[in-house]
Amino acid sequence: MREITARRIIEMKGKEKIAMITAYDYPSALIADRAGMDIIFIGDSLGMVVYGEGNTLNVSMEQMVFHTRAVSKAVKRALVLADMPFASYEIDTDEGLRNAVRLIQAGADAVKIEGGYDHRKLVRKLVRMGIPVMGHTGLTPQRYLRFGGYRLMGETEEEIEEILRDAKALEKAGAFAVVLEFTLADVAKLVTEEISIPTIGIGAGPWVDGQVLVWHDLLGIYEETPPFVKKYADIGGMMRLAIENYREEVKGGAFPGREHYWEFLDKEDFRKKAARALEKLREED
Ligand SMILES: Nc1nc(=O)c2c([nH]1)NC[C@@H]1CN(c3ccc(C(=O)N[C@@H](CCC(=O)O)C(=O)O)cc3)CN21
Ligand SMILES: CC(C)C(=O)C(=O)O
Ligand SMILES: [Mg+2]
Incomplete structure (x- = not known):
């Protein structure tokens, strides 16, 4: 069992901010775990x-199973959470249960679903089975086609009501936390005050119980980042510089240097061995 459990995350509400990051492969997850992400x-x-x-x-x-397995191998301390992809849980509850089990068996400690109120029965069943669930409301990217793109949520009374309904339904169904994505900060604050489980914001302001960002966005590896992202480094630029350097050294012959290859010290010894090898090959023809 990893150090950070769903119970620990619940206990952090109001005491300590929850730090969450995405990771999709083994080396990235190793770095995030060593950096102390929750x-x-x-x-x-x-x-x-x-x-x-x-x-x-x-x-x-x-895809989710393969990437979950890779991340899971790396993480010793943090809670490993896996997203349920589009159409893996909406069609019927049993399919949702089976797919959640696949992610747990790939090494996840918990799963996340988009929505709340509509999936309260699934959440309840998963929790009863022993699978911790995180919900997700506000901007739910799996409704991209219906929304007609990605936009800020919670401006109208209807949207505020929907977000609150989702958050409260998730709390009642036994979810351990809720992601609030790209909502007005006031709405996120209200939700955070209205429910007893932690809220984790992305583009939802400071008045929430934790924050999540996408790996490639905060490290500067992805071009089209959302407007709420803070870029903590220009790793993409560093990668490009390193690769340009490599290319130039290949073209100019500076790589490989003397420390990166092995040669015969006794050239006469090599000449004899090579001549015999070539002779044998000629005999075989
Ligand atoms: N790399 C990445 N980072 C994310 O945070 C992220 C994803 N991908 N994919 C899934 C969702 C989608 N998210 C997004 C993506 C774009 C905007 C964004 O650019 N909004 C623009 C308007 C874009 C438009 O309407 O075309 C804005 O200015 O509000 C917001 C949230 C957040 N999530
Ligand atoms: C943006 C976060 C919350 C997410 O659902 C994802 O990265 O898939
Ligand atoms: Mg997602």
Whole structure:
């Protein structure tokens, strides 16, 4: 069992901010775990940042299972959370249960679903089975086509009501936390005050119980980052410089240097061995 459990995350509400980041592979997850992140999250955003899609709708269970396994191998301390991809839980509850089990068996400690009120029965069943669940309301990217893109949520009375309904339904169904994505900060604050489980914001302001960002966005590896992202480093620029350097050294012959290859010290010894090898090959023809 990892050090950070769903119970620990619940206990952090009002005491300590929850720090969450996405990761999609083994080396990244190793770095995030050593950096002391509380939650390492295999998000379905991997469809965009790892697979180059324009939205998250084409992510499969197979992709989520493979990436969850890779991340899970690396993480000793943080809670490992896996996203349920589009259409893996909405069609019927049994399918949702089976797919959640696949992610747990790939090494996740908990799963996340988009929505709340509509999936309260599934959440309740998962929790009863012993699978911790995180909900997600506000901007839910799996409704990209209906929304007609990604936009700020919670401006109208109807949207505020929907977000509150989702958050309260998740709390009641036994979810251990809720992601609030791209909502007005006042709405996120209200939700945070109205429910007893932690809220984790992304583009939802400071008055929440924790924050999550996408790996490639905060490290500067992805071009089309959302407007709420803070870029903590220009790793993309560093990668490009390193690769340009490598290319130039290949073209100019500076790589490989003397420390990166092995040669015969006794050239006469090599000449004899090579001549015999060539002779044998000629005999075989
Ligand atoms: N790399 C990445 N980071 C994320 O945070 C993220 C994803 N991908 N994919 C799934 C969702 C989608 N998210 C997004 C993506 C874009 C905007 C954004 O750019 N909004 C613009 C308007 C864009 C438009 O309407 O075309 C804005 O200015 O509000 C917001 C949230 C957040 N999530
Ligand atoms: C943006 C976060 C919350 C997410 O769901 C993802 O990365 O898939
Ligand atoms: Mg997601």
